[in-house]
Amino acid sequence: MSPFSLSDAPVTTLPGFRRTFPRGRLTLGIALPLVAGSAEHPAVDIGRQVELIRRAEEGGFATAWLRDIPLRVADFGDVGQVWDPFPYLGYLAASTSEIALGTAAVVAPVRHPLHLAKEAASVDHLSGGRFLFGIATGDRPVEYKAFGLEEGARADVFRENLDVMDQAWTTENQGIRWSRGRMWGGDIVPKPLAVRPPVLTVGSCLQSMEWHREHADAHLTYHRPLPTQQKYLAEWRDGVDKPFGMNIALDLHPDLDAEPGPIKFGWSVGARPLVRILHELEAMGVDHCILGLKRGTRPADEVLEELIEHVVPDFAATACS
Structure with missing residues (x-):
């Protein structure tokens, strides 16, 4: 498709969306960086990270997910994957062929919508x-001040920025005016392959669930106890049939049969009980689970191989060209 042509194709036709959300069954994603126990000083060897992502792709993971953390903030103790998500996504796109590539999530209020x-x-x-565009409002007050944004304005700016992006993706040489700028006599290219890149809202984004249902193509949230997550999922699905995903922090126990114990936003658990939990989530209607290894205690490459052998086969992604 020409990068200068508008598309009316729905986002559900894109290979990344179909690979991640085949509907009716659960798929698995992996959060970058693929490293355990080093949230403030994660591995930054891109060559090694690409090797592991290719192994995840080969092993049946549906999606690799990147976080956007504009500034390193010592109080949070988590610097993300260090690299800015957009050049990193371009690098990963050239280094892989099938795995979907998503942001979870870009801090939309501190970036210019154009x-x-x-x-x-x-x-x-x-x-x-293969791209999935996860967006959020962020959670680090230092960032808002640094980028000239009042923290109390971020919910409004988030909504407005998405509206500006939608206009830029779906019009040609048409002026756009919003509270902090205007574009007149210019146009944004390339135009997306579908009507827009798939937009996933991540977390509350300080918006009502009604807003999420209307404006998002899918929704991602954090781990909650299963009964609580079921209620949240029912609220999301009220009147819409759009995909739902969640993040799970994972400390994979070396004992394959170790029963789950809580860690922050997830579980310490053996591979076999993890399969059982994931099937429970699948039966509940969860479409995708992102596994994050940074809170784990074992080497990430070792955990990845164990997941590919014992967990992923029940939830393996299929190629979607």
Whole structure:
């Protein structure tokens, strides 16, 4: 498709969306960096990370997910994957062929919406439609001040930025005016492969669930106790049939049969009980689970191989060209 042409194709036709959300069954994603126990000083050897992502792709993971953390903030103790998500996504797009590539999530209020529209549509093309554009409001007050944003304004700016992006993706040479700027006599290219890159809201984004249902193509949230998550999922699905995913922090126990114990936003658990839990989530209607290894105590490559052998086969992704 020409990068200068508008598309009316729904986002559900894109290979990244179909691989991650085949509907009716659960798929698995992996959160970057693929490293355990080093949230503040994670591995930054991109060559090694790409090796592990290719192994995840080969082993049946549906999606690799990147976080956007604009500033290193010592009080949070988590610097993310260090690299800015957009050049990293371009690098990963060239280094892989099937795995979907997602952001979980870009801090939309501190970025310019026209830059975001161009960056997201560019990765959409460069990845062959494998990109999933997760966006959020962020949670680090230092960042808002640094980028000239009042913390109390971020919910409004988030909504407005998404509206500007939608206009940039779906119009040609049409002026856009919003509270902090205007574009007149210009246009954003490339245009997305579908009507827009798939937009996933991540967390509350300080919006009502009604807003999420109307404006998001899918929704991601954090781990909660299963009964609580079931209620949250029912609220999301009230009147819509859009995908739902969740993040699970994982400390994979070396004993394959170790029963689950709580850790922050997830479980310490053996591979076999993890399969059981994931099937329970699948039966509940969860479409995708992102496994994060940073809170784990074992080497990430070792955990990845154990997941591929004992867990992923029950939830393996299929190729979607």
